[in-house]
Amino acid sequence: MSVERVNPDGLSPPAGFSHAVVATGSRLVFLAGQTALDADGKVVGDTLPEQFERALGNLLAALHAAGGTPADLARVTVYATDVAEYRTQAPRLGRIWRRLAGRDYPAMAVVGIVRLWDERALVELDGFAVLP
Numbered sequence: 107m108s109v110e111r112v113n114p115d116g117l118s119p120p121a122g123f124s125h126a127v128v129a130t131g132s133r134l135v136f137l138a139g140q141t142a143l144d145a146d147g148k149v150v151g152d153t154l155p156e157q158f159e160r161a162l163g164n165l166l167a168a169l170h171a172a173g174g175t176p177a178d179l180a181r182v183t184v185y186a187t188d189v190a191e192y193r194t195q196a197p198r199l200g201r202i203w204r205r206l207a208g209r210d211y212p213a214m215a216v217v218g219i220v221r222l223w224d225e226r227a228l229v230e231l232d233g234f235a236v237l238p
Contacts, residue, residue, distance in 0.1 A: 109180065109236065111211065122200045123214035129180040129236035135172045139185070139232040140164035141222060149226040154188070154195050157228045159202045165231045166206060174235045176207035182214050182233035189218035192229070 112126040113119070142160035144150045151157040166176060186192040192199070203211075212233065222230050 109177065109210070120211070122196070122203065122211060124211045125213065127180045127213045131178075131236040131238050133173075133237040135169060135174055135178075135235040135237060137165055137168050137233045137235065139230045140168065141224060141227040141230045143224070149224050154186075154191055154228050155198045155202060158195075158199050158231075159206070161229055161231050162202065162206050165233065169235055172235075172237070174237050177210040178235040178237050179207070179210070179212040180234055180236050182212045182231055184214065184216045185219045185222065185230040185232075186216055187219060187221055187228050189216065192216060 108130050110128040111124040112128060113124055117125050140161050141164070142149050142151050142157035143164065144160075149157070151160055165182070169175070169178070184192070222228075
């Protein structure tokens with residue numbers, strides 16, 4: 107598999123994401139939305155950073171179970187119930203991302219939403235990866 111991150115000069119410099127990802131490989135892994143659920147199906151964490159860390163960990167656990175690594179991620183979408191809080195916490199969330207997933211950023215988007223399936227959930231991540 108090969109992944110090429112494309113960040114053209116004419117666009118604003120990306121911070122914590124890539125503008126485009128060109129991925130070639132033989133397996134696509136579609137990752138369902140992950141929130142901060144524990145193994146018992148309960149949301150853990152009261153703050154956005156706590157929930158983001160658990161949701162990202164859950165997403166990466168699903169990816170790992172499918173045979174992938176964070177570097178294989180081509181696209182991740184973040185759904186946040188409070189985009190202003192997400193922006194405020196962005197430096198901390200970036201540190202969490204780098205600690206768990208490294209610096210191979212996929213194409214990403216953050217989408218503000220009214221609420222998630224579980225009313226306690228503050229954030230959800232989904233995406234897809236391309237594996238060899």
